[in-house]
Amino acid sequence: xxxxxxxxxxxxxxxxxxxxxxxxxxxxxxxxxxxxxxxxxxxxxxxxxxxxxxxxxxxxxxxxxxxxxxxxxxxxxxxxxxxxxxxxxxxxxxxxxxxxxxxxxxxxxxxxxxxxxxxxxxxxxxxxxxxxxxxxxxxxxxxxxx
Numbered sequence: 001x002x003x004x005x006x007x008x009x010x011x012x013x014x015x016x017x018x019x020x021x022x023x024x025x026x027x028x029x030x031x032x033x034x035x036x037x038x039x040x041x042x043x044x045x046x047x048x049x050x051x052x053x054x055x056x057x058x059x060x061x062x063x064x065x066x067x068x069x070x071x072x073x074x075x076x077x078x079x080x081x082x083x084x085x086x087x088x089x090x091x092x093x094x095x096x097x098x099x100x101x102x103x104x105x106x107x108x109x110x111x112x113x114x115x116x117x118x119x120x121x122x123x124x125x126x127x128x129x130x131x132x133x134x135x136x137x138x139x140x141x142x143x144x145x146x
Contacts, residue, residue, distance in 0.1 A: 018084040034081040102135045
């Protein structure tokens, strides 16, 4: 149950963050807003790490990460921020969020299906494919104009 609550909070925070970031972009620029998101996120994460986890994982543990490509999360995060801003400003928060979630679902399932990036491989299930198709149909219905 806790995982469900955290996932719902995460989705809500992503939608709110996208709206906030788009608002900052309208008054500054896309990459400046993205830089601010990255910097302010770094400061908060660093302070929380220092308070709660400093003794569990020292900063040097980053250099011991097995697959160095895993360290690209921050780089990907910069482009996530940019793409969310761009999609929300052109589609609006609801349509953009729905498409983002559909894309996340599809890519996450493909990662699991093929066992990419050290994720445990799962067997193909028609019900999961059907779920993705239903999500796409839901977007089409959501987007439908009278």
